Amino acid sequence: MSNTKGNKRGPNVAAKDTPSWLTTAANSIHLFSSVLGLVLPYGIRLLRLRITTIYHTFTYKAIDSPKNIVVVGGSFAGIHVANWLANAVPTGYRVVLVEKNSHFNYLFAFPRYAVVTGYEQGAFIPYENILSGAIKKGSLLHIHEKASGVTPSQVLLADGQAIDYAYLIVATGSSQPPPAKMASTGREGACDELHKLQRGVAEASRIAVLGSGAVGVEMAADIKTYFPDKSVTLFSSRDVVMPSFGPKLQLKVANILESIGVTIRYNARPQTLPGSKMIQLQDRSTEEYDLVLSCTGQNPNSGILSTFLPEVISKQTGRILVKPTLQLQPAGDSAFPNIFALGDVAEHGGPRMARAVHVQAGIVRDNILELIKGRSPSHEYSPQRWIEGSIQMTVGKDQALGYIPGDNSKDVLFTLAAYPDDFRIAHGWRLLGAKYPGRPRPN
Known part of the structure; x- marks a missing residue:
């Protein structure tokens, strides 16, 4: 494995894994039970939601001045809780989804689309395609605007409007630089950002990728497998x-990166120098690249509560402090049982993964319905890392992995079919209840 002077060597990627037939059988059984544990609870939840939706269709009546359940943020957390609540709220209530982006951003595809051209529009899904079921029943209103603040009874919008709320759900997520997330709130502007990344990759000879999480690994591997002649260094x-994952996945990913020619620099936390393509290491030495891609860290978008309830924002992480019910964690006299937070913006103790969001959305939905009925919230979020912390990821255009974490070295790693150039975007649309229109014809 490539390394440099002063950098501690990474994992022993040369170690061989040659299990006996008994170990292989045990691993297969564990894999089957783990997958069943992933699928069964999700299937039961969907069946329950389906039954509730059918009942809601026949009982819900739209009225002129309903009480609002406002969801701020329309990424994975926001759309799930908004849809699930809109299909269950009683007459007299309505869900209002406030989202600054014109389209839903399918973030999973961004690293691939920052390298491969021609598919980028598919990463932006019209909200009406996702929310159409609830809109027809009049139980959901979608507002395309940025929320700028919160008061005890209203959500303030950047255009000067204010929305009254009976319940508030903060699902504002986190911010990251491209390629993890785009800065533009419109599809065309975001596609332009991806085009700029594609051109940068195509024109560069020496590329540095800062950060070795899923986004950094996928970017480095895609660049190297689509452009084998380029020099790619992952820091x-x-x-x-x-x-953030177990040793089985770490070793496998490192092996694949080494095999395709990505240079890995361990124990290195370089800083980009403003106005240049130079990076500076801890010893103050500098290195120059044609392109530097930052794939590090997440900054929680908790600012919406910074004026109203600054005490519920963690001074250590910047995330919103919540109870197991996902209601705000009260500090002093600032108890607001009608305000919830979930997803990346919340300090819930669970994985920051899409599957965790599914579980949290169900908790928030059920607790708000109990509050509407005059009951105390009884549903608590208890992270199940072996379910919620699982991941599917690509490591270049020819390899993909599935991983399920477990205790006592019982984590499961398995190989998946390689993802095509379009990153299976039609499947992504289907998962969100939308129909993919197909790849646009080139101009």
Whole structure:
């Protein structure tokens, strides 16, 4: 594995894994039970939601001045809780989804679309396609605007409007630089950002990728497998790649990166120098690249509560402090049981993964329905890392992995079919209840 002077060597990627037939059988059984554990609870939840939706269709009546359940943020957390609540609220209530982006951003595809051209419009899904079921029943209103603040009874919008709320759900997520997320709130502007990244990759000879999480690994591997002649260096701040996951995944990913020619620099936390393509290492030495891609860290978008309830924002992480019910964690006299937070913006103790969002959305939905009925919230979020912390990821255009974490070295790693150039975007649309119109014809 490539390394440099002063950098601690990473994992022993040369170690061989040659299990006996008994170990292989045990692993297969564990894999089957783990997958069943992933699918069964999700299937039961969907069946329950389906039954509730059918009942709601026949009982819900739209009225002129309903009480609002406002959801701020329309990414994975926001759309799930908005849809699920809109299909269950009683007459007299309405869900209002406030989202600054014109389209839903399918973030999983961004690293691939920052390298491969021609598919980028598919990463932006019209909200009406996702929310159409609830809109027809009049139980959901979608507002395309940025929320700028919150008061005890209203959500303030950037255009000067204010929305009254009976319940508030903060699902504002986190911010990251491209390629993880785009800065533009419109589809065309975001596609332009992806085009700029594509041109930068195509024109560069020496590329540095800062950060060895899933986004950094996928970017480095895609660049190297689509452009084998380019020099790609991946910088990890730890002595492993994929530091948030277990050793099986770390070793496998490092092996693949080495095999395709990506240089990995461990225990390196370089800083980009403003106005240049130079990076500076801890020893103050500098290196120059044709392109530097930052794939590090997440900054929680908790600012919406910073004026109203600054005490519920963690001074250590910047995330919103919540109870197991996902209601705000009260500080002093600032108890607001009608305000919830979930997803990346909340300090819930669980994985920051899409599957965790599914579980949290169900918790918030059920607790708000109980509050509407005059009951105390009884549903609590208890992270199940082996379910919610699982991941599917690509490591270049020819390899993909599935991983399910587990205790006592019982984590499961398996190989998946390679993702095509379009990153299976039609499947992504279907998962969100939308129909993919197909790849646009080139001009």
